Amino acid sequence: MMMIDTAELTKTYNGRGGCRGITLQVPEGCIFGLLGPNGAGKSTFVKMLAGLHRPDSGRATVLGQPLGRPEARRKLGYLPELFRFQDWLTPAEVLRFHGQLGGLRPQETRAPSFRSRVRDTLELVGLSDAADRRVGGFSKGMQQRLGLAAALLLDPELVILDEPASALDPVGRYEIRSLLKRLRGRGVTIFLNTHLLEDVEELCDEAAFLYGGELLASGPLHKLLSGTGDSESSGANWRFRLGGWLPETWAELNGAVGGALSSKLRLVEADEDGNALLTARVSDREQAGYLCSQFIRSGLTLYESGPEPNSLEAWFLRMAGSRQGGDPQ
Numbered sequence: 001m002m003m004i005d006t007a008e009l010t011k012t013y014n015g016r017g018g019c020r021g022i023t024l025q026v027p028e029g030c031i032f033g034l035l036g037p038n039g040a041g042k043s044t045f046v047k048m049l050a051g052l053h054r055p056d057s058g059r060a061t062v063l064g065q066p067l068g069r070p071e072a073r074r075k076l077g078y079l080p081e082l083f084r085f086q087d088w089l090t091p092a093e094v095l096r097f098h099g100q101l102g103g104l105r106p107q108e109t110r111a112p113s114f115r116s117r118v119r120d121t122l123e124l125v126g127l128s129d130a131a132d133r134r135v136g137g138f139s140k141g142m143q144q145r146l147g148l149a150a151a152l153l154l155d156p157e158l159v160i161l162d163e164p165a166s167a168l169d170p171v172g173r174y175e176i177r178s179l180l181k182r183l184r185g186r187g188v189t190i191f192l193n194t195h196l197l198e199d200v201e202e203l204c205d206e207a208a209f210l211y212g213g214e215l216l217a218s219g220p221l222h223k224l225l226s227g228t229g230d231s232e233s234s235g236a237n238w239r240f241r242l243g244g245w246l247p248e249t250w251a252e253l254n255g256a257v258g259g260a261l262s263s264k265l266r267l268v269e270a271d272e273d274g275n276a277l278l279t280a281r282v283s284d285r286e287q288a289g290y291l292c293s294q295f296i297r298s299g300l301t302l303y304e305s306g307p308e309p310n311s312l313e314a315w316f317l318r319m320a321g322s323r324q325g326g327d328p329q
């Protein structure tokens with residue numbers, strides 16, 4: 001089953017901003033990363049999924065139910081981007097309150113089984129030692145952990161996390177990454193809106209890229225990075241290490257390769273010993289092979305040729321650059 005399934009989902013603010021025509025699917029049991037620069041429309045999209053914004057148009061199901069249904073809401077954990085807990089409460093009191101917001105009756109939240117669930121959840125997010133302190137004295141990172149605890153309290157099948165690690169230090173981020181992997185291991189689906197590309201690279205099975213309110217690409221992360229996903233900026237960056245390089249080689253090579261392909265070639269570095277590193281954005285392996293044959297025909301020695309190591313940051317910049325009219329190289 002698709003845990004999230006949207007078709008042409010649109011929400012603007014008096015016709016401006018927001019996001020438009022978003023069609024994407026999130027399969028069960030995966031960690032899905034929503035990426036895009038500031039103002040891309042990510043939070044607007046997430047708020048529609050969580051039932052906080054009503055779409056202007058389009059369709060969507062979450063956990064197989066149309067948006068906003070209480071049946072789905074009960075199985076959904078949500079960590080909003082901006083939240084603040086009442087300063088005078090302890091974490092256990094905050095979670096009790098969230099249990100009631102999640103549909104439990106007050107007496108149910110006083111039962112020993114609920115108390116032990118609260119203890120387990122606080123332990124899960126690393127807040128056991130702070131269980132009896134007032135939230136008002138918490139650091140931003142501790143508040144974020146408590147927000148995560150509130151999202152996980154009622155054993156959700158789907159967790160939507162809007163910037164869950166933005167206030168955490170490196171240790172905290174490592175711990176939360178481990179926690180998210182454990183949750184996926186238990187079959188929980190996680191939808192992650194984050195600017196932390198290394199988290200996406202390490203955690204996510206699938207991703208989507210929003211820009212200016214539109215969806216530019218979505219699919220399995222490895223396919224997006226290799227340029228074989230549903231992406232406007234398809235192709236792959238290829239790298240060539242060459243020997244026998246002379247100052248005049250660059251001009252000769254451009255003449256030999258010719259046309260559009262020569263404009264995709266970049267000379268990254270060349271040293272006095274004749275070693276050179278070139279990159280090119282190629283459409284497929286055959287095009288990379290053609291370039292190799294041209295290097296050899298030009299009298300160069302080909303030491304190494306292959307796709308550049310995948311880099312989510314390079315992909316992110318390329319996607320944003322392609323839309324800004326910049327060079328998608």
Ligand SMILES: Nc1ncnc2c1ncn2[C@@H]1O[C@H](COP(=O)(O)OP(=O)(O)OP(=O)(O)O)[C@@H](O)[C@H]1O
Pocket residue numbers: 013016017018019036037038039040041042043044045
């Ligand atoms: N309540 C609002 N009223 C008017 N415009 C809004 C509102 N919320 C968001 N917008 C606009 O909609 C666009 C998308 O904003 P949104 O917060 O969804 O983007 P985002 O990708 O989550 O950004 P960020 O990464 O900075 O959090 C922006 O142009 C923003 O100014």
